[in-house]
Amino acid sequence: MFINGEWCESSTGNSFEVTDPATGAVIGSMPDGGTDDAERAITAADAAFAQWSSTTARERSDILLKAWQIMTARAGELAELMTREQGKPLKAARNEVNYAADFLRFYSEEATRVAGEWLPSQRSDQRFLILRQPVGVVAMVTPWNYPISMLTRKMGPALAAGCTLVLKPAEDTPLCAKAVFDVFVEAGIPAGVINMVTAKDPKPIGEVFTSDPRVRKITFTGSTPVGRMLAGKAAANLKRVSVELGGHAPFIVFPDADPVRAAKGAAALKFLNSGQACISPNRLYVSEQHAEAFTETMAERVAKVNAGNGFTEGVGVGPLVNEAAVAKVEAQVDDAVAKGAAALVGGHRLNEGEFASGHFFAPTLLSGVTESMTIYREETFGPVAPIITYGSVEEVVSLANDTEYGLAAYVYTNDISTAIRTAEGLRFGIIGVNDVNPTSASVPFGGMKDSGIGREGSHDGIEEYLETKSIGFAV
Ligand code: ADP
Numbered sequence: 001m002f003i004n005g006e007w008c009e010s011s012t013g014n015s016f017e018v019t020d021p022a023t024g025a026v027i028g029s030m031p032d033g034g035t036d037d038a039e040r041a042i043t044a045a046d047a048a049f050a051q052w053s054s055t056t057a058r059e060r061s062d063i064l065l066k067a068w069q070i071m072t073a074r075a076g077e078l079a080e081l082m083t084r085e086q087g088k089p090l091k092a093a094r095n096e097v098n099y100a101a102d103f104l105r106f107y108s109e110e111a112t113r114v115a116g117e118w119l120p121s122q123r124s125d126q127r128f129l130i131l132r133q134p135v136g137v138v139a140m141v142t143p144w145n146y147p148i149s150m151l152t153r154k155m156g157p158a159l160a161a162g163c164t165l166v167l168k169p170a171e172d173t174p175l176c177a178k179a180v181f182d183v184f185v186e187a188g189i190p191a192g193v194i195n196m197v198t199a200k201d202p203k204p205i206g207e208v209f210t211s212d213p214r215v216r217k218i219t220f221t222g223s224t225p226v227g228r229m230l231a232g233k234a235a236a237n238l239k240r241v242s243v244e245l246g247g248h249a250p251f252i253v254f255p256d257a258d259p260v261r262a263a264k265g266a267a268a269l270k271f272l273n274s275g276q277a278c279i280s281p282n283r284l285y286v287s288e289q290h291a292e293a294f295t296e297t298m299a300e301r302v303a304k305v306n307a308g309n310g311f312t313e314g315v316g317v318g319p320l321v322n323e324a325a326v327a328k329v330e331a332q333v334d335d336a337v338a339k340g341a342a343a344l345v346g347g348h349r350l351n352e353g354e355f356a357s358g359h360f361f362a363p364t365l366l367s368g369v370t371e372s373m374t375i376y377r378e379e380t381f382g383p384v385a386p387i388i389t390y391g392s393v394e395e396v397v398s399l400a401n402d403t404e405y406g407l408a409a410y411v412y413t414n415d416i417s418t419a420i421r422t423a424e425g426l427r428f429g430i431i432g433v434n435d436v437n438p439t440s441a442s443v444p445f446g447g448m449k450d451s452g453i454g455r456e457g458s459h460d461g462i463e464e465y466l467e468t469k470s471i472g473f474a475v
Contacts, residue, residue, distance in 0.1 A: 140166070247282075252409070333347055339373050343364060
């Protein structure tokens with residue numbers, strides 16, 4: 001763990017093992033922290049706040065820029081660690097490190113653009129100065145699916161704003177978190193500004209984060225049930241909250257779209273990170289007249305996606321995070337097939353030969369998916385592409401919106417009016433129009449409804465870490 005500028009053990013001295021999801025091999029261990037450790041980390045962050053929040057924006061910007069340089073220079077090494085610990089193919093890990101580093105550079109720039117206002121009053125003998133100041137100590141809880149970029153997307157803006165922080169990374173990927181902290185330490189971050197508590201059991205740490213009065217904001221990325229619980233507890237103690245949660249993204253192919261291009265896009269997007277992404281397309285709505293061409297292209301593409309160890313050249317799909325993840329995907333696929341869907345490609349777990357000690361599911365294409373199936377409603381966190389054929393263009397946006405989630409949605413059309421009207425009508429925070437990668441450090445990322453509260457990335461991302469103060473002057 002990292003507390004007050006020092007790497008340290010947990011107060012009990014216990015640790016937990018970290019394994020490679022492709023092989024089951026133990027690849028490291030981290031301290032198993034508890035409530036005492038979380039409190040110690042908050043004490044360090046609280047003590048460092050006065051000094052860090054009064055550094056100049058330029059000083060904070062310089063450290064973030066330095067961190068960007070170090071992370072970029074180490075991209076290869078970090079990507080290898082990520083593939084080993086999280087399982088994604090090496091090329092995808094490399095892309096993630098670049099995306100992660102982008103947040104450091106973007107917020108090194110944004111740090112210098114936090115400004116206040118000088119506002120008029122109703123009274124002629126009064127003026128107002130409006131200040132934007134850091135909220136204070138921020139507690140962060142991050143997931144395993146993007147184990148480096150989900151840290152920098154929170155740490156970048158928090159540090160730029162002048163906040164200090166305590167991070168609890170996912171228990172499946174603490175080594176990536178440690179590597180990110182090494183980058184900041186080398187960049188010269190002062191003691192106490194960033195702190196990290198690792199733990200096998202996150203619950204006691206979550207209790208401290210949501211109840212300790214010194215923590216002024218909680219930011220969480222992960223599943224909707226855990227986010228809802230943490231946000232509820234934090235709200236009861238009147239802490240600021242941002243939560244980025246699950247998704248169930250629709251992918252709509254309109255009658256005027258090119259079905260082959262759309263299918264290529266869907267096949268490229270669906271299997272990223274083995275489908276373990278909150279913006280993964282989970283419901284492919286294809287208009288009747290395109291069903292055949294779309295399905296045929298998808299089937300060809302999916303059949304060519306190789307599952308395997310992320311270090312093996314040509315592997316497009318790595319392992320899932322654990323056995324529970326494989327079992328969930330298997331149950332969704334079995335339920336769909338039992339209710340009449342066809343598994344055109346895959347449809348089963350992989351557990352023979354090189355797959356025997358990892359957590360693998362075959363890249364899968366399902367056709368004939370209907371509303372009665374679990375996979376239609378439940379978030380799919382696996383390499384399964386379900387095709388739903390629709391008839392009415394008027395109805396498809398309502399079908400897409402008929403979910404409790406509201407994170408990402410994708411639209412394929414060649415008609416500008418359809419694109420605009422559909423993007424306006426979809427109740428999702430991120431829309432890709434003929435675009436399978438509608439994300440960037442410089443644009444807001446976040447969801448509506450059960451997909452979360454708040455936005456990360458862009459100028460909006462730093463707002464989450466700022467308080468507004470109004471100062472009246474009698475003149
Ligand atoms: P997933 O189902 O994708 O693993 P989780 O929401 O369980 O997502 O995990 C995301 C993050 O939330 C991880 O860092 C995990 O340790 C943490 N987490 C899970 N349960 C709790 C909890 N009860 N209190 C605090 N953090 C939690």
